[in-house]
Amino acid sequence: MAARHDLTRNQTLVLDRLTRADAPVSAYGLLDQLREEGLRAPLQVYRALDKLVELGLAHRLESLNAFVACAHAHEHRADEGHATGTTAFAICETCGRVDEFHDHAVEEGLAAWAGAAGFTPRLTTIELRGRCKECQAKAA
Amino acid sequence: MAARHDLTRNQTLVLDRLTRADAPVSAYGLLDQLREEGLRAPLQVYRALDKLVELGLAHRLESLNAFVACAHAHEHRADEGHATGTTAFAICETCGRVDEFHDHAVEEGLAAWAGAAGFTPRLTTIELRGRCKECQAKAA
DNA sequence: AACGAAATGTTATTTCATTACTCTATCGGA
DNA sequence: TCCGATAGAGTAATGAAATAACATTTCGTT
Structure with a gap:
């Protein structure tokens, strides 16, 4: 099962930005921040976000169309099932x-x-x- | 306080469609249905929706970006405060x-x-x- | 080395929502 | 009666969010 250390480059970039942010960030907001890292298209961000959400490392806020890092991400480990x-x-x-x-x-x-x-x-x-x-x- | 009978034409058209629908409808879905009634622009629909939501006659479903008629709309009356x-x-x-x-x-x-x-x-x-x-x- | 799964990259398009501006009708004072 | 405030309406243009379709790369496994 995937744990933090085997996130891919794009996933890591996105998660880092989310973790540093002190408010929700939209996919396009993330994209803007990550252009300097070489990302160009929305899909690159959306795919990373999908994976992070699936892993429970990020959440989507439906009422804002934006994302936040999971506040309990430190509880995630490779050997445990996740988010109760x-x-x-x-x-x-x-x-x-x-x-x-x-x-x-x-x-x-x-x-x-x-x-x-x-x-x-x-x-x-x-x-x-x-x-x-x-x-x-x-x-x- | 506004009650159903003093909805405007656009508001009435939108609410009627929502009421007839048996699933949530997006703003653009409503617009498509209402072109034959003369509506042309998204804003006409969004304005009507804003008002209906404000009056408690419709709800926005955040996770779908779509709208439904309030199931308890019949309980709304001019003389009562609304939706508890x-x-x-x-x-x-x-x-x-x-x-x-x-x-x-x-x-x-x-x-x-x-x-x-x-x-x-x-x-x-x-x-x-x-x-x-x-x-x-x-x-x- | 060959394979398959997962991730990537790119372009174009679709879907959802708002901004800016104009016009008109209505209603309650002064 | 005139004034002005408010609310609704119409139009065009644009901005923001999300996905489709397709080609390519990476990497662990066999």
Whole structure:
């Protein structure tokens, strides 16, 4: 199973940029940053992103059409299965920062609803957009 | 406060199409359907959609970049404030149908997390993509 | 060396969304 | 009645996000 050390060049470049960023970055934003490294086409970035998301090293934020590095990437290892459960995101619309979290009650609630409805989830998106604690304080 | 009967022509056209559709429709999909009614530009559709979403008569599905009519639109009245709480969506990737639901446990869970983190949500997106009961049965 | 799988690179195209500008109708004051 | 604010409408152009199609390269395995 692929671990961080056997990412390809493009995948590494993309992940590095995501990791350094302190806010979500769009595929085209990444491309712009990586032109100096020789990348030219959107597809090069999208392919790397697909792989990173598949490996659980990055997440796609559907409500922004942008990507972030997984906050728990350090937990990933070659010898373990990855990312437990559903990940939720709190996105600050003021400073851009994203907080990644898991909430048992939320997961249970959704699982219970799905069970009752006979719905089999494949992929779950939970995104809160609003204002983080710090920005809230500053705005007051 | 605006109620259904004072929607404008464009808003009515768009809402009608959304209501008749049995799956989410993109803005451009709506535009194609409405060319015969005289609409020509994306903006005409996007403006109508913005208003309908603002009124709670339609929802945007972030993970599909598409729109659906609100399943509870009949509950909307001129004299009442609208749509309580957070709406979640279960989207069948096989047949396209969307099931709109509210779950108290999920809302509570998110509210509790937000409270603890000091995060103030403005807009919450919850979308499950997977397979509905019927499609599950057929596929078996 | 030969093979196959995965990743790459490039061009073109499609799909989704917004900016900028103009025009018109309506409605509530002054 | 006139004024001006607001909201909706129409058009053109552009920007941003994502994919299709096709040719080539890299690299571990047999």
